[in-house]
Amino acid sequence: xxxxxxxxxxxxxxxxxxxxxxxxxxxxxxxxxxxxxxxxxxxxxxxxxxxxxxxxxxxxxxxxxxxxxxxxxxxxxxxxxxxxxxxxxxxxxxxxxxxxxxxxxxxxxxxxxxxxxxxxxxxxxxxxxxxxxxxxxxxxxxxxxxxxxxxxxxxxxxxxxxxxxxxxxxxxxxxxxxxxxxxxxxxxxxxxxxxxxxxxxxxxxxxxxxxxxxxxxxxxxxxxxxxxxxxxxxxxxxxxxxxxxxxxxxxxxxxxxxxxxxxxxxxxxxxxxxxxxxxxxxxxxxxxxxxxxxxxxxxxxxxxxxxxxxxxxxxxxxxxxxxxxxxxxxxxxxxxxxxxxxxxxxxxxxxxxxxxxxxxxxxxxxxxxxxxxxxxxxxxxxxxxxxxxxxxxxxxxxxxxxxxxxxxxxxxxxxxxxxxxxx
Numbered sequence: 310x311x312x313x314x315x316x317x318x319x320x321x322x323x324x325x326x327x328x329x330x331x332x333x334x335x336x337x338x339x340x341x342x343x344x345x346x347x348x349x350x351x352x353x354x355x356x357x358x359x360x361x362x363x364x365x366x367x368x369x370x371x372x373x374x375x376x377x378x379x380x381x382x383x384x385x386x387x388x389x390x391x392x393x394x395x396x397x398x399x400x401x402x403x404x405x406x407x408x409x410x411x412x413x414x415x416x417x418x419x420x421x422x423x424x425x426x427x428x429x430x431x432x433x434x435x436x437x438x439x440x441x442x443x444x445x446x447x448x449x450x451x452x453x454x455x456x457x458x459x460x461x462x463x464x465x466x467x468x469x470x471x472x473x474x475x476x477x478x479x480x481x482x483x484x485x486x487x488x489x490x491x492x493x494x495x496x497x498x499x500x501x502x503x504x505x506x507x508x509x510x511x512x513x514x515x516x517x518x519x520x521x522x523x524x525x526x527x528x529x530x531x532x533x534x535x536x537x538x539x540x541x542x543x544x545x546x547x548x549x550x551x552x553x554x555x556x557x558x559x560x561x562x563x564x565x566x567x568x569x570x571x572x573x574x575x576x577x578x579x580x581x582x583x584x585x586x587x588x589x590x591x592x593x594x595x596x597x598x599x600x601x602x603x604x605x606x607x608x609x610x611x612x613x614x615x616x617x618x619x620x621x622x623x624x625x626x627x628x629x630x631x632x633x634x635x636x637x638x639x640x641x642x643x644x645x646x647x648x649x650x651x652x653x654x655x656x657x658x659x660x661x662x663x664x665x666x667x668x669x670x671x672x673x674x675x676x677x678x679x680x681x682x683x684x685x686x687x688x689x690x691x692x693x694x695x696x697x698x699x700x701x702x703x704x705x706x707x708x709x710x711x712x713x714x715x716x717x718x719x720x721x722x723x724x725x726x727x728x729x730x731x732x
Contacts, residue, residue, distance in 0.1 A: 310412060311717035315392065317408035318385075322400060325381035328373040328430040331355070338372065338407070338424055345414055347422075354437035355426040362419035365730050367444035367692070368723070370406035370451055371428030371435075371681065374398065375530050377493065378707040391702075391710040401711035402704040403428070406450035409720050418727065423447075428681055429532060429705075431467065431644025435681035438688050445692060446656045448723065449682050452698035453498070455715040456668035458661050459696035461589075461651030461675030463497060464622045464683055465615035467531050467643045470633035474566035474606045477521045480543040483559040486511065486550075493529075493536040493706035496597035496613050497678030500534070501582055507538040508598050512575040514554045519545040520572075521565035528600035531613045532679075533705040535599065542568075566606050574636045575601075575610075583625060586617055589651075591677045593617050594625045610638075615677060618648055649683035649694075651675045656693035663725040664697060667718050697722060 326334040335355055342349045342359035350358040357372070374380070378397035385394050393399060410422050421444050426434030428451075452459040488507040508527040520542045527538025543565045550556035578598055586593040593616065600611040614629055616622040626642055633640045653673065665671035682694045699715035702708070 310720060311713070314408045314412050314716055314720065315713070317411045318404055321404045321407055322383040322385060326372060326374055326400070327376035327381050328427050331373050331426060334372050341411060342414060345417070347414060350440060352437070352439040354434045354439070356434045356438055356440070357424040358440045359414065359422040359424070361417070363443050364420045365445050366727065367421035367423055367442055367447040368410055368413070369423040369425065369447055369449045369681065369685070370403045370410060371425045372403070372407055373427050373429050374400035374402065374404060375429045375533060375705040377529055377533065377705065387713065390713055392713055393710045397707055398705060399709040399711065401701045401709060402453065403451050405699055405701070405711055405716060409450060409716070409723070412720060413723065425681055429530070432646045432679060432681050432684055433644070435684040436646065438685065442689060442692065447685065447692050447694045448660065448726070449680060449694060449696035450698050450719070451680055452696040453701040453704060454674065455700045455712065455718060456664060456670050457672045457674045457697070458657060458664055459674050459676060459680065460653060460657050462649045462680040462683060463615040463617050463677045464619065464646050464648035465613060465679055466622060466626050466645035468612050468614060468626060468629045468633070468640060469643060470610045470638040470640045472608050472636070472638045474568070474571070474608060476606065477565050477567045479563060479565055480519070480521055480545045482544045482547060483542070483561065483563050484544060484548050485539065485541050485557045485559055486514065486548065487537070487539040487555045488553055489537040489539070489555070491536040492708060494534045494703060495678060495705045496532045496534055496599065497595070497615050498676065498704070500595045500597060500677065501592050504534050506580055506598055507535040508575065508601055509580055510553055511538040511540060512572060515572055516576045518548070520568060522568040522571065522603060523563040523565045525571070525601055525603035525608070530705065531599040531611055533599065534597060536706070538601070570636060571603070571608060578632065589617065589675050591617070591675065594621050595677065596625065596629060615679065616648065617675070617677065622648065646679055647683040647687060649680060649686060654693050657695045659729060660695040660697065660726060663722045663729065666725055667721045
């Protein structure tokens with residue numbers, strides 16, 4: 310069955326499904342369910358419900374992916390027991406879950422299969438779910454550590470700050486300066502791993518120099534740690550590159566802008582962990598400086614905030630908003646989503662036992678990342694939820710990989726759970 314799941318996953322990688330561009334995969338999943346005798350519903354947010362019978366259990370995953378590097382062109386290969394992609398994100402988050410669910414549909418299992426849209430850009434589909442579900446329990450398959458049962462996650466919101474810069478006269482030398490090829494990572498799961506942020510590194514290089522920016526662009530996604538940043542600028546002094554920053558002279562004239570405000574702001578901005586939760590042994594509050602775009606004098610800065618409680622979410626959002634406003638920026642908040650409060654209940658205990666029976670061990674976890682479980686638990690308060698998944702390393706980066714032998718084991722956990730419901 311593991312071979313079949315990987316075959317399905319490779320099929321999925323051939324269908325572009327970056328966030329907001331998932332119509333091809335939606336059509337594929339719809340036809341897949343219908344061709345195997347299941348009913349298929351699609352709501353206004355492009356969530357998909359594939360269903361048979363009157364099940365007590367729903368399986369849930371999102372069907373968009375974070376596209377980094379060459380993605381959506383994805384070329385997979387196997388390396389020492391791991392499935393990887395060449396120079397792109399793999400999309401195992403959450404494509405492996407989709408492939409597992411497809412295998413279960415192929416087996417004719419009476420379940421509700423819920424595929425949500427645009428999770429990676431703000432849990433958009435989950436926020437607009439409009440299905441009536443029969444299930445009393447739901448297993449989310451978006452966790453990324455085998456032999457663990459996730460029972461809680463961070464909530465958060467995105468903050469977008471904008472400002473119009475004033476023009477400045479061109480200085481003596483013109484350059485393009487670039488930081489690129491960094492490892493990147495998930496802005497929640499990896500925020501405590503000291504992964505360098507390309508935007509911060511480029512600003513660190515510029516902060517003590519007399520420069521005027523023409524353009525400044527960096528970052529890929531709000532939920533990814535930036536792997537690159539590049540700027541064109543005019544400088545009073547000769548600039549030299551180093552091991553981190555590449556410097557290229559430019560012959561073209563540049564229209565440049567007063568830049569001290571931007572460089573001071575980005576230097577002062579506190580990126581990374583803001584506080585730590587010792588009880589859960591994960592970050593409590595964090596901010597990822599995710600994207601910057603300066604073009605034609607208009608600058609936009611996008612950050613992703615996270616916290617393990619609703620109070621924490623409100624606090625970290627307020628801190629970020631007030632910080633940008635002190636510099637005169639116009640600020641707005643987007644895609645706010647709730648934390649999922651950790652809870653052990655009859656369903657999580659049942660999932661725990663099934664995981665233990667397959668892996669020989671089990672552990673409860675909460676994570677500093679946003680799962681859809683928080684939103685879904687608010688939309689369906691009578692449904693008990695837990696989250697599991699195969700081991701996936703470095704999601705949202707070109708280093709993303711999934712441990713192959715954990716894939717079939719997660720399928721076995723689900724089949725064991727189904728057998729318990731039949732007792």
